Amino acid sequence: xxEVEQDPGPLSVxxxxxxxxxxxxxxxxxxxxxxxxxxxxxxxxxxxYTYSSGNKEDGRFTAQVDKxxxxxxxxxxxxxxxxxxxxxxxxxxxxxxxxxxxFGKGTKLSVKP
Amino acid sequence: xxxxxxxxxxxxxxxGQQVTLRCSPISGHTSVYWYQQALGLGLQFLLWYDEGxxxxxxxxxxxxxxxxxxxxxxxxxxxxxxxxxxxxxxxxSSLTPGGADYGYTFGSGTRLTVx
Numbered sequence: 001x002x003e004v005e006q007d008p009g010p011l012s013v014x015x016x017x018x019x020x021x022x023x024x025x026x027x028x029x030x031x032x033x034x035x036x037x038x039x040x041x042x043x044x045x046x047x048x049y050t051y052s053s054g055n056k057e058d059g060r061f062t063a064q065v066d067k068x069x070x071x072x073x074x075x076x077x078x079x080x081x082x083x084x085x086x087x088x089x090x091x092x093x094x095x096x097x098x099x100x101x102x103f104g105k106g107t108k109l110s111v112k113p
Numbered sequence: 114x115x116x117x118x119x120x121x122x123x124x125x126x127x128x129g130q131q132v133t134l135r136c137s138p139i140s141g142h143t144s145v146y147w148y149q150q151a152l153g154l155g156l157q158f159l160l161w162y163d164e165g166x167x168x169x170x171x172x173x174x175x176x177x178x179x180x181x182x183x184x185x186x187x188x189x190x191x192x193x194x195x196x197x198x199x200x201x202x203x204x205x206s207s208l209t210p211g212g213a214d215y216g217y218t219f220g221s222g223t224r225l226t227v228x
Contacts (some may be wrong), residue, residue, distance in 0.1 A: 034216050043117075043203050043219035044156070088156070096211025099161035099169050100147065106155060 003027050006089055006104030015049065015113050021087050023104045026070065029093030030102075033065050035074045036088040038106065044088055057065040079111045115140070117220035119204050125226045126194050134189040134223045138206030144168075145187040146207070146217060147179060151200035159202075161209045162187055195226045201225075 008022045013019055021035075032051055036044035048063040050056045052070075056063045062075040072091070076083055086106040092098070120139045126132050138145050147159040158171035162181035176192040185206075191198055199222050205217035 003193045011188075019200045032213050032216075036219075041224075043205075046218065048218050090216075091186070092211075092213060096209070098212025099144065099163070099211045100158045100171070101146070101212065101217055103148075103156040105153075 001113060002104050004089060004091060004104045007107055008105055010108040010110060012110045012112060013079055015081060015110070015111055017079050019079050019083070019109060019111075021074040021076075021089075021109070022073050022106050023091075024070055025072070025091060025102075027091075027093060027102075028067075028070070030091040032092050032096070033063070033072050034090045034101070035061075036103075038086045040085075045089075049113035051055055056057060071089055081111050081113050084110050117204055117206050117218055119202075119219060119220040119223050121223060122221070123224045123226075128186050128194055128196060128227055130194050131190065131192045132194060132225060134191075134204075134225070135205030136187045136189070136206075136220060138185050138187070138204075139208075139218055142206035142208055142218075143185055144207045144210050144212060145181055145185065146205045146212070147187070147189050148203040148205065149173075149200045150222070151197070151202055156203065161211075161227070191225075196227050199216070199225060199227045 006039040037049040066071040069095045088106040089104040144163040161169040178188040179189045202224040203222045205219045
């Protein structure tokens with residue numbers, strides 16, 4: 001079983017839709033959860049950061065962590081064509097002492113005008 | 114503030130050759146991380162350097178190596194290149210060692226093609 005599972009998509013939605021992206025994980029030591037956005041031929045860009053369980057909102061983006069289910073989500077409201085990118089979940093544990101951020105394979109999102 | 118910079122942006126090498134990739138972290142960041150992003154495999158952790166020392170290493174053969182200089186810049190060296198080494202190599206840096214507090218900031222990567 002891989003440590004982090006993420007549906008690769010592709011996911012295609014119309015402009016204005018609510019997008020839900022999800023990851024599951026197996027390592028109960030994970031405490032820090034992040035979402036990165038990666039445009040084609042670019043490096044990943046940090047979107048959201050959450051420590052432990054709970055919700056975090058930033059503009060049109062909401063990140064949720066459910067540690068009891070080992071499940072994290074990213075919601076995008078009022079999606080825009082500029083949101084078209086690959087979204088990567090990432091997580092780490094042990095206080096970062098291993099310096100090893102574990103990534104999902106990414107979900108490719110396309111928002112159609 | 115300048116971000117993480119990597120050079121070169123692209124290069125093509127022949128199987129069996131050696132390559133060196135370079136990375137400059139954000140000013141004030143002491144930790145540098147290297148990742149490989151091969152098609153279909155996602156981001157795979159290669160190496161973590163902090164304060165000039167190798168702190169952790171991913172599941173890659175010894176022909177992948179690197180170092181960190183006193184100014185915190187870093188090099189990734191790959192010897193005896195194989196076709197499957199073709200990938201985007203990403204460098205990241207973090208404000209705190211391990212990056213748990215604020216995550217990593219990535220550069221745009223070096224795309225390596227091995228023919």
